[in-house]
Each structure stands twice: as structure tokens, then as C-alpha cells.
Amino acid sequence: MGFPRGAVDLRDFPQPLVHVNDMQALDFVTGLIDPDPSVRNSFNPSLADDLRVMSRGELFDMAMSICCALVADPQRCTTSLWRPANKDEYARFSPEVLSRVGRALLDWPGAFHRLAETVRGSSEARSGHFGIRKELGPLLAITQDGSIPSIARQLIRRKLDDNMVMTADGTHRIRRTENRHRSDLLTQRDAAEILNCTRRLVAKLSRHPDVRTLRAENTIKGPKLLDRGQIECIAALKPTLVPSQAVAVQLGIPRAALAELSERRLLLRETGPVTVLLMGNDYYHGSSVEALIANVERLVRTDEPPAAFVRITKGINRIPEAPLCFWATRGY
Known part of the structure; x- marks a missing residue:
């Protein structure tokens, strides 16, 4: 039966040409769903092996999900992926945003990690105090959206984990054990094992002004990390x-x-x-x-x-005894 024929041919209504800094990346995203047979036949971009196994539809869904993560309000809850619901919200998908996402796929995974840093840059506006959801919440939400192909969700999750490893050294961000990837920091439990003492004593130790600790700001019960080198020195001392x-x-x-x-x-x-x-x-x-x-x-x-020398014991014995009345020797 096929699809019903549309009443309007968009080719009869040409639109102004779009100009962005990266036209190749924009053409890649639009080419994924371009209905023109000549465009589809000539569409053969060079992609990383991780992406070559995905269909055009899966790549487009993946691209749109990354767009949603990039333009989402950082102050909204990141437990689910933001989706546009009206015309004004769809307007956030500007040609520039589409080209950035296209470049992330064309230069996968390096360009994707650069996008992750952009998302991490707005982490202060997100709720929470620490963790991967605080740093990369919108991108993490992609991995939990069932409407996105599983192959895309799994791939993005692996790259997010890789990104946490890549950005572990030198960061002052608090992370959970599974995402910390730093051997120079210890939890209080780990420190207690090294010091062979109770965690209560380690907690008391962490409050000493000379002990270096790392803790998320404005937290009361958040994890407090200690410097491994200092703890090992204390254990040796x-x-x-x-x-x-x-x-x-x-x-x-x-x-x-x-x-x-x-x-x-x-x-x-x-x-x-x-x-x-x-x-x-x-x-x-x-x-x-x-x-x-x-x-x-x-x-x-x-x-x-x-x-002229005498033994100490003999010298002590030669010292006269002190008078019983101190005042009597002074004539008082």
C-alpha cells in the first residue's frame, strides 16, 4: 500500500541557505534522514568502528538525543532526558547545535569528549553535590532513556565511563568510588585499614587541621577523602x-x-x-x-x-642533709 502522498511538496518552497562554521557536520546530520535518493546513495561518511555498525536511523536517534542533552536547561532534573514539547523548544535545535553534534559523531570519540566537557562546565547549575550525575547528568540521562536504541545507549555509557577516567587526574571534584579512578585519594574506610584503627578514629583524625581532606562544598554527610601519601606517612610513623x-x-x-x-x-x-x-x-x-x-x-x-673526681653516689652521700626547719637557718 505504501505511504499516503503528501499534499505539499517542500521543494516548491525553497528556504534561505543555512551557514554554519562546520557545514560538513551539519550535512552529515541532515543526510541521515534526507529522502532524496541521490543524496542517500552518495551518503558514505567515514565513521569510527563503534558507529559503523549502527544504522542511519540509530545514528539519527543518537544525534538527536545528544542535541537534547546539550540544549536542556541545566537546572532541571537530570533523571530523564529532556525532550522538546513545543515549537519554541524545538527552536533550540539550531543549525549550529546540529553541526556540533554531527562533528561529535564524525570525530568520535574525541569530539564527543569535548562536548562532555561543555556539559561538565554547567554542572554548578545542576542539583546535587557530586558524582557523575552532577558532572554529566544530561548525557547520562541518554543511557537511561528506553526510546533510544540500546546500541546507542550502551555506547554512550561506555564513553561516559571513559571520560570519567580521562578527567580523574588533577580534578578537585568529589566522585564516588566507581568513578574516582584516583589512587592518591582514600575513603575513611580505606584509611582505617591502612592505619589499623576504627573509622571513628579516622573521622577524628580527618578533623585535625594538618590533615589534608577533600569534600564537596555545603555537604554534611558527603564522602570525605583523604590524601593517601599523608595517611601512609602517618601509618609508618x-x-x-x-x-x-x-x-x-x-x-x-x-x-x-x-x-x-x-x-x-x-x-x-x-x-x-x-x-x-x-x-x-x-x-x-x-x-x-x-x-x-x-x-x-x-x-x-x-x-x-x-x-679529684668522685663517683656520683659518693658525691651525693657527701651532701649534708637539709635542715628540718628552713627558717631556722636564716635567723627568722
Whole structure:
């Protein structure tokens, strides 16, 4: 039976020619649905292998879905793909937008990643605090629209995942574990495993002013990421510290005297973030304790003492006892 013949032949109503910066890309998009047999027969663009397996209709649906993502209001909800509903909204599909999408397909996937950066640039206007939906929400919505061919949805999803990998290094954006792709950042759970402590202690550690953390702005319960290098340094430092009571026993001096040794830089007292993980806050570096003991032992004389020298114990015994009444010796 065929299709009913239209009452109007659009060829009888020529329109002004459109001029855009990339006419080749625009011709590609319009050529996907051009009814002219001569155009369809000569239509043979050079496409990436990912796109060559798709039909003209699937490519056009994919192009239109990307157009919808580009012109959608960034402040609207991105759980579903925006679609034009009236003439004014269809006007957003300008020739320039069509040419940009056409170029994204012709230079796939590099040009598509450049479009993704354009979408990411408007992320501050979107709701939410972090994540792939915050960064690439309109494009992500394409992958969840059942009206788009599955081959196109799956392909776009793979490229979005690739884009998250490509943009992981050097970004200060908060991302979930599956999209972070950064080995230099740790969750509090990962940090607890490295430090061999509870997550509550790690949470307390993360509040220390000297601990570097990364967290989305204006969030209360959002993930807080920690610097792996700093956490590993803290983990390495922790077992080298000695509590003050043990240091006093090693040196054979009162515990109260350790502070003066620290002030004279004979002992190194730890005051950094690692003290949050320890019982109490009075710990000394084991290396400084060993160095002090070694210096004392180095100064010990093993030869016969000079005639004028006496042993410490003998000298102490020669010191007269203090008077019972302090005031009596001063005539008060």
C-alpha cells in the first residue's frame, strides 16, 4: 500500500541557505534522514568502528538525543532526558547545535569528549553535590532513556565511563568510588585499614587541621577523602613513637624531666596528627631516644677517673642533709 502522498511538496518552497562554521557536520546530520535518493546513495561518511555498525536511523536517534542533552536547561532534573514539547523548544535545535553534534559523531570519540566537557562546565547549575550525575547528568540521562536504541545507549555509557577516567587526574571534584579512578585519594574506610584503627578514629583524625581532606562544598554527610601519601606517612610513623612513661624508664629519669629535654632538642616530641590515634598525647620519636642514649654512652669514661673526681653516689652521700626547719637557718 505504501505511504499516503503528501499534499505539499517542500521543494516548491525553497528556504534561505543555512551557514554554519562546520557545514560538513551539519550535512552529515541532515543526510541521515534526507529522502532524496541521490543524496542517500552518495551518503558514505567515514565513521569510527563503534558507529559503523549502527544504522542511519540509530545514528539519527543518537544525534538527536545528544542535541537534547546539550540544549536542556541545566537546572532541571537530570533523571530523564529532556525532550522538546513545543515549537519554541524545538527552536533550540539550531543549525549550529546540529553541526556540533554531527562533528561529535564524525570525530568520535574525541569530539564527543569535548562536548562532555561543555556539559561538565554547567554542572554548578545542576542539583546535587557530586558524582557523575552532577558532572554529566544530561548525557547520562541518554543511557537511561528506553526510546533510544540500546546500541546507542550502551555506547554512550561506555564513553561516559571513559571520560570519567580521562578527567580523574588533577580534578578537585568529589566522585564516588566507581568513578574516582584516583589512587592518591582514600575513603575513611580505606584509611582505617591502612592505619589499623576504627573509622571513628579516622573521622577524628580527618578533623585535625594538618590533615589534608577533600569534600564537596555545603555537604554534611558527603564522602570525605583523604590524601593517601599523608595517611601512609602517618601509618609508618605510628609504630616508631614511644610513650613518655617508657622513655622515662629507658633514661632512668623522672617523666617530668622529659619536657626540658624536649625544649633543649635532646628529645623529639610528636605533636602532629598521629597523636589522635594514640592513647594520650605525650609521645616521643624512638630515634631521638636512641640517639640521646647513644650520646650519653659515648661520653661515659671507661678509664681510671682523675684523683679529684668522685663517683656520683659518693658525691651525693657527701651532701649534708637539709635542715628540718628552713627558717631556722636564716635567723627568722
